[in-house]
Amino acid sequence: xxxxxxxxxxxxxxxxxxxxxxxxxxxxxxxxxxxxxxxxxxxxxxxxxxxxxxxxxxxxxxxxxxxxxxxxxxxxxxxxxxxxxxxxxxxxxxxxxxxxxxxxxxxxxxxxxxxxxxxxxxxxxxxxxxxxxxxxxxxxxxxxxxxxxxxxxxxxxxxxxxxxxxxxxxxxxxxxxxxxxxxxxxxxxxxxxxxxxxxxxxxxxxxxxxxxxxxxxxxxxxxxxxxxxxxxxxxxxxxxxxxxxxxxxxxxxxxxxxxxxxxxxxxxxxxxxxxxxxxxxxxxxxxxxxxxxxxxxxxxxxxxxxxxxxxxxxxxxxxxxxxxxxxxxxxxxxxxxxxx
Amino acid sequence: xxxxxxxxxxxxxxxxxxxxxxxxxxxxxxxxxxxxxxxxxxxxxxxxxxxxxxxxxxxxxxxxxxxxxxxxxxxxxxxxxxxxxxxxxxxxxxxxxxxxxxxxxxxxxxxxxxxxxxxxxxxxxxxxxxxxxxxxxxxxxxxxxxxxxxxxxxxxxxxxxxxxxxxxxxxxxxxxxxxxxxxxxxxxxxxxxxxxxxxxxxxxxxxxxxxxxxxxxxxxxxxxxxxxxxxxxxxxxxxxxxxxxx
Ligand SMILES: Nc1ncnc2c1ncn2[C@@H]1O[C@H](COP(=O)(O)OP(=O)(O)O)[C@@H](O)[C@H]1O
Ligand SMILES: [Mg+2]
Numbered sequence: 001x002x003x004x005x006x007x008x009x010x011x012x013x014x015x016x017x018x019x020x021x022x023x024x025x026x027x028x029x030x031x032x033x034x035x036x037x038x039x040x041x042x043x044x045x046x047x048x049x050x051x052x053x054x055x056x057x058x059x060x061x062x063x064x065x066x067x068x069x070x071x072x073x074x075x076x077x078x079x080x081x082x083x084x085x086x087x088x089x090x091x092x093x094x095x096x097x098x099x100x101x102x103x104x105x106x107x108x109x110x111x112x113x114x115x116x117x118x119x120x121x122x123x124x125x126x127x128x129x130x131x132x133x134x135x136x137x138x139x140x141x142x143x144x145x146x147x148x149x150x151x152x153x154x155x156x157x158x159x160x161x162x163x164x165x166x167x168x169x170x171x172x173x174x175x176x177x178x179x180x181x182x183x184x185x186x187x188x189x190x191x192x193x194x195x196x197x198x199x200x201x202x203x204x205x206x207x208x209x210x211x212x213x214x215x216x217x218x219x220x221x222x223x224x225x226x227x228x229x230x231x232x233x234x235x236x237x238x239x240x241x242x243x244x245x246x247x248x249x250x251x252x253x254x255x256x257x258x259x260x261x262x263x264x265x266x267x268x269x270x271x272x273x274x275x276x277x278x279x280x281x282x283x284x285x286x287x288x289x290x291x292x293x294x295x296x297x298x299x300x301x302x303x304x305x306x307x308x309x310x311x312x313x314x315x316x317x318x319x320x321x322x323x324x325x326x327x328x329x330x331x332x333x334x335x336x337x338x339x340x
Numbered sequence: 341x342x343x344x345x346x347x348x349x350x351x352x353x354x355x356x357x358x359x360x361x362x363x364x365x366x367x368x369x370x371x372x373x374x375x376x377x378x379x380x381x382x383x384x385x386x387x388x389x390x391x392x393x394x395x396x397x398x399x400x401x402x403x404x405x406x407x408x409x410x411x412x413x414x415x416x417x418x419x420x421x422x423x424x425x426x427x428x429x430x431x432x433x434x435x436x437x438x439x440x441x442x443x444x445x446x447x448x449x450x451x452x453x454x455x456x457x458x459x460x461x462x463x464x465x466x467x468x469x470x471x472x473x474x475x476x477x478x479x480x481x482x483x484x485x486x487x488x489x490x491x492x493x494x495x496x497x498x499x500x501x502x503x504x505x506x507x508x509x510x511x512x513x514x515x516x517x518x519x520x521x522x523x524x525x526x527x528x529x530x531x532x533x534x535x536x537x538x539x540x541x542x543x544x545x546x547x548x549x550x551x552x553x554x555x556x557x558x559x560x561x562x563x564x565x566x567x568x569x570x571x572x573x574x575x576x577x578x579x580x581x582x583x584x585x586x
Contacts, residue, residue, distance in 0.1 A: 003435065003437060003438050003441070003481075004434070004435050004438065004481065004483075005434070005438055187456070188454070190456055190457060191453060191454050191455060191456060191457065192445040192448065192452070192453045192454075192455075192457065192460065193453045193454055195438075195441065195442055195445065195457070196442070198434075199431055199434075199442055202431040202432070202433050202434055203429070203430070203431050203432070205429065206429050206430065206431065208392075208412060208413035208414045208417075209391070209413045209414075209417060209422070209423060210414075210417065210442055210443055210445075210446060210503070211414050211417035211418055211446040211503065212414055212446075213412075213414050
């Protein structure tokens with residue numbers, strides 16, 4: 001027998017693997033048919049999936065509702081863009097974005113973690129709006145136009161060199177990076193550190209008596225989420241060749257939150273599924289009608305009413321039951337000990 | 341030194357109400373010290389002051405010679421203290437095993453906090469032993485919310501032991517339990533004195549008299565009397581205030 005939390009995480013992995021397989025099949029079809037538009041769109045969906053993933057760590061595991069996660073996504077994107085304009089190096093851009101967003105996450109966490117609940121949500125919202133407005137009004141950062149003319153970079157990956165301008169290659173690279181972010185998140189949630197994060201959501205008041213500072217645990221989760229959002233954001237200018245203040249706006253944070261809820265909060269894989277589904281829907285519905293926001297809004301409302309656990313959250317119990325049955329069938333010499 | 345904990349003149353007031361008003365006592369190592377008193381006497385508040393849930397406005401708490409007054413619950417856990425709650429306070433959506441695992445993980449060095457759980461043998465062994473000892477083998481993978489009240493109360497005690505504390509504070513551990521469960525819990529508490537010093541709040545007077553080495557009686561925030569059970573029972577002030585018809 002395994003802990004429920006372990007089984008739950010393994011079920012998440014199943015959904016993530018299905019996503020990877022679907023992505024690879026899609027990539028094969030797209031490259032055969034010579035498609036560029038949908039490969040680019042799918043790459044964007046995965047990048048937004050990284051943002052959604054970071055929201056899920058907070059909402060689905062720590063129990064914190066961030067309404068301004070686009071702040072870190074945007075900072076990652078802008079720092080990456082600024083670096084790439086000076087020095088078209090993938091690794092430098094990712095490194096600089098990672099460090100900036102780590103520092104920004106610490107600063108933002110020090111502010112937002114002074115309060116709880118609704119106030120936390122409002123502060124995260126406020127911080128993102130303030131920074132977005134500052135960027136919007138800074139000529140050095142391209143003001144409302146954003147930063148354009150980011151060069152198409154060559155990405156050295158040891159044996160091969162990949163061009164960000166190659167739709168298939170960059171799609172696959174993004175898939176690998178999102179898979180890494182997913183794996184790191186899933187790994188950390190399976191450690192004693194991760195269990196404390198999960199305990200915060202389950203019953204924050206009990207955590208101090210286990211010998212842990214709830215503030216420090218919340219802070220760590222917040223900074224982790226910021227870094228994940230920022231690293232995903234750093235890929236954005238490589239894909240689109242520009243960044244704009246919209247990346248920091250509430251529309252971005254709110255969309256990503258919808259992705260998490262539609263996909264299934266607390267499932268990690270659901271966040272990325274949600275990003276893929278919503279991005280595709282937006283594009284498809286957008287080609288039918290100008291009023292795609294109304295349609296998306298209606299879909300979101302019905303998702304909450306009829307699938308409150310989200311798509312992955314709804315399907316997960318079936319997978320968990322199977323995993324439990326399989327792990328029960330395997331004879332274990334020392335069951336209690338190997339269970340952990 | 342046989343005193344493991346000294347409480348000196350602890351005070352706190354809520355608005356005008358002096359909930360705990362200059363209470364002092366000492367707890368002897370590996371003994372059971374029980375705090376009794378009518379409802380609202382300030383027993384839980386006294387526990388809150390000792391365990392760091394509330395900051396006292398006056399007085400001191402000393403554990404193993406170290407002044408821990410005003411420190412938070414996490415620091416007191418570090419100092420070797422564990423407490424249970426009058427109102428069951430567990431991780432209800434998690435399983436019995438996961439709850440115990442959380443409580444046991446402080447046994448491992450903090451620098452291993454980022455290693456996978458299966459690499460933490462000491463905590464895992466502790467959890468396995470507690471599941472055995474508390475009779476949770478059948479229910480180890482049950483969600484805590486699905487346990488009976490008695491089982492939840494028992495898990496509260498097991499959670500406290502998971503971190504191998506030196507001082508264990510139990511706030512009405514038998515509250516709401518059936519007669520049989522109460523008897524079992526008393527047995528269990530008695531068996532714990534080999535490992536820990538116990539500070540107990542208990543309503544069942546029969547239990548208090550049979551379990552306690554030392555009794556502290558509280559009334560309206562103040563300490564009314566203290567002594568061995570027989571002395572306290574014979575005290576006329578205690579009889580008037582607590583036993584009512586004495
Ligand atoms: N946080 C609080 N705020 C205000 N009053 C409180 C608080 N905690 C306890 N009290 C009051 O202090 C008194 C003692 O309560 P408590 O310590 O719970 O009593 P006991 O555990 O002995 O039944 C009661 O009158 C209670 O209403
Ligand atoms: Mg009480």
